Amino acid sequence: MRANSIREASAGPLCGVKIIDVSSVLMGPYATQLLGEMGADIIKVEAPDGDVVRLIGPSRSNGMGPIFLNTNRSKRSICLDLKKEVGRNALLRLAETADVFFYNVRPQAMARLGLAYEDLAAVNPKLIYVGVFGYGQDGPYAAKPAYDDLMQGATGVASFVAQSTGGPPRYVPLAMVDRITGMAAVNATLAALYERSISGMGQRIDVPMFETMVGFVLSDHLGGLTFDPPLDQGGYARLLSQARRPYKTMDGYICAMVYTDQQWRNFYRLLGREGELDADRRLLSLKTRSEYVDELYSELEEILSTKTTSEWLDQLSAADIPVTPVHDQASIFNDEHLVAINYFGYEEHPSEGRLRTLRHPQKWSRTQPRHSRTIPLQGEHGIEILREGGFSDREISDLAEDGALILKESPEEKLC
Known part of the structure; x- marks a missing residue:
């Protein structure tokens, strides 16, 4: 186990907040990384095959690709098979002492796993249950899958790119919707933690990509359609001008x-x-x-x-x-402002060697957010997390033997 205890890791404004994160890919992990930088203890729960984004991009070792590395700092990883009853029960037991439960699959899938809000609230009524997924659950799209590309098309982004370039609809070359929705989820989580400090009660929060992005886009482009009857056909002329470019x-x-x-x-x-x-x-x-x-x-x-x-x-x-x-991927590292403020740094990772880091952009006078942990290997902290959750070594060994807990080493070696 690395010498980075919870006390050492939690120096930010969310020190003492425990978040169980069963999300994967980008939207949820990006949100929980931001919360982790603020000092929350993020327990990343991975499936037996690990977070699929581990495999994207060049890497020095299997499962440690760059997108994963840049969305999963300040976390600990435990690998549980939630399709096994004992794995699900272990997660529910960990949730008993958590403040936030964070996921990013469709609620229908969470219900099938027996991890719906009602299941979690039954073991921890004060839990804040945050879901980031495609669509609000009160409309006909509730069960539909969603990805960043789809949302850029559905919310007008791709068509606005077409209007502003004179070409066909195109996606912005960023996972923009994932990150915007992730930041919206961070805002909601922080507000819910504050509300709970007053009411003492937990609650369920849904953060849908579609509705979040419609509001984000139309705050610029609703234009004359704001009025009834409309004053024009909508759109912000300056942003849509084909001459607005570098x-x-x-x-x-x-x-x-x-x-x-x-x-x-x-x-x-x-x-x-x-x-x-x-x-x-x-x-x-x-x-x-x-x-x-x-x-x-x-x-x-x-x-x-x-x-x-x-x-x-x-x-x-x-x-x-x-x-x-106009910077590109190479010149940005030489920007005089970023160089002067030491925005880019380096860290030594136990398995990946020297890695470039990005400084937290905000400045706090006391509780400065920062990267509090290096990026976890898959399941690296499983035994540590379970022990903190009150599991005995015998129970941990049983979970591993049952295949519900996946470890990189044998439980006997890790439990010594």
Whole structure:
């Protein structure tokens, strides 16, 4: 067992909160990693084959792929076969002392396993039972499966990409819905913990991908459809403009945002054309600039093509106009701000060697969130977790012999 006790690991604001996480892939694990960085003790419960995302991407050893590594820090792993009654019973016993139970499969599947909210509440009425899955359970899509790609299509993201590029519908090249829904689940969990501190009662919380993302997308694009009768066909013109994109310079690309009245005045002053500003009715206000956004962005693109990226970075920054380079997977590591704040670091992992780490982005004056544990091997902490849950060595050995507890080593070696 590694020398990283719960006391050592739980220095953040959620110190003392115990979360049982039976989620897998990305949406749930991303959420619980964030909670783990805040100091919660995350017990990751994996199936006998392990979290499938362990297998995605290049790896130094089997089951330790990069997406898994970057969504499962600050956790401990136990491998239980929940389809076996003894495995399910062991999980229920662990849940007796937990604060939160987190899952991301359809509720119907949890019910078939005998792990519905009612089953967990029966052993721990104060438990907060958080589910992240495709659709709300009060509509006709309740039992349908969902993935990030499907949700990007269903909530309008893919069609908005088509409108803004002039091409076919496309997915954003990020697991965006998974992460947004995961963060929504973190917010809900924190609020529920606060509410329980007042009421003393647990509750079930459903965080559906579809409804969460519809609200996220339409807060930008509902537009005139906000009104009844509608004032237009919806959509935020600036975000949908085909000219809204990184601009080509003489030697690369740059992101520049000329948005406010003062920024446009500064920009025209930089160009030596300030006298033209007040004569151009398109530039009178944010409202008129929105009406002519395609024209203005196209003109901006033409202007920015006349100098190098370095020249524009210097000149636009001096004029207090928001600007940034366009990074890729290589250049991001050399960003001067990220370098200065030591955003990227390294850790030595017992099996994977040297790994790059990403610093927690927030700054707290006292209880700073941080990575509190290295990424777990599958089932690495099974015996440790069960012992803390009050299981005797004989009971642990019986679980292993029954195949309900999967260990990388024999129970006799681990129990010595």
